[in-house]
Amino acid sequence: AQTVTQSQPEMSVQEAETVTLSCTYDTSESNYYLFWYKQPPSRQMILVIRQEAYKQQNATENRFSVNFQKAAKSFSLKISDSQLGDTAMYFCAFMKPIYGGSQGNLIFGKGTKLSVKP
Amino acid sequence: NAGVTQTPKFQVLKTGQSMTLQCAQDMNHNSMYWYRQDPGMGLRLIYYSASEGTTDKGEVPNGYNVSRLNKREFSLRLESAAPSQTSVYFCASSDRTGPNTEAFFGQGTRLTVV
Numbered sequence: 001a002q003t004v005t006q007s008q009p010e011m012s013v014q015e016a017e018t019v020t021l022s023c024t025y026d027t028s029e030s031n032y033y034l035f036w037y038k039q040p041p042s043r044q045m046i047l048v049i050r051q052e053a054y055k056q057q058n059a060t061e062n063r064f065s066v067n068f069q070k071a072a073k074s075f076s077l078k079i080s081d082s083q084l085g086d087t088a089m090y091f092c093a094f095m096k097p098i099y100g101g102s103q104g105n106l107i108f109g110k111g112t113k114l115s116v117k118p
Numbered sequence: 119n120a121g122v123t124q125t126p127k128f129q130v131l132k133t134g135q136s137m138t139l140q141c142a143q144d145m146n147h148n149s150m151y152w153y154r155q156d157p158g159m160g161l162r163l164i165y166y167s168a169s170e171g172t173t174d175k176g177e178v179p180n181g182y183n184v185s186r187l188n189k190r191e192f193s194l195r196l197e198s199a200a201p202s203q204t205s206v207y208f209c210a211s212s213d214r215t216g217p218n219t220e221a222f223f224g225q226g227t228r229l230t231v232v
Contacts, residue, residue, distance in 0.1 A: 004160075009158075033219055035220075042225075043206065043225060044223070044225055045208065045223035047220055047221075050219075050220065091160060095219065097219075104166075104168070104212060105166055106161070106221055108160035108161045108162075110158055110159060110160045111160055
């Protein structure tokens with residue numbers, strides 16, 4: 001069974017600085033998807049960034065980028081130029097592709113609570 | 119541009135009461151899911167539906183039933199609520215066959231069982 005581990009329950013960063021959130025996962029699959037979701041106090045789950053395991057290039061979305069290390073099964077999220085609106089819970093998630101009978105559901109880590117301080 | 123709509127947003131139940139959480143999506147997705155979120159636990163899968171007319175258990179199905187009424191709607195029922203079911207519930211949908219595999223979430227339902 002796949003597992004996702006986020007080892008940092010809480011983190012804080014000063015506004016405009018850079019912060020990295022860690023995520024490791026365990027799987028025997030060779031192809032899969034990895035995601036970072038943001039959950040602000042509004043409770044809405046918002047997709048931040050997605051990485052497909054067969055792609056070697058790290059995904060980027062504006063101020064958000066990932067460091068995907070497939071051999072190490074590591075998928076960290078870097079937030080540059082942190083803004084007050086980045087304050088949220090961040091979840092790392094894993095999904096198997098649909099072939100081979102996958103349910104297509106997400107397997108989540110326990111989350112990292114990020115506080116951006118002015 | 120509704121996406122995934124859940125109702126209600128908040129609910130308080132007494133132990134033993136029943137209720138149904140409603141979920142509808144307008145993105146023509148085949149797959150729909152129910153998750154629960156507990157403090158320090160992340161989101162865990164309760165039930166899922168790969169297509170209209172099919173449902174399967176996830177990681178934590180005990181105490182719940184689901185119905186995939188049609189392609190748009192997927193409801194979650196608590197027959198006899200227990201305090202252990204106090205949680206935030208999320209419905210999600212995805213297009214598992216598409217190139218941009220992504221799950222879209224509803225706004226969540228905060229359920230308190232007293």
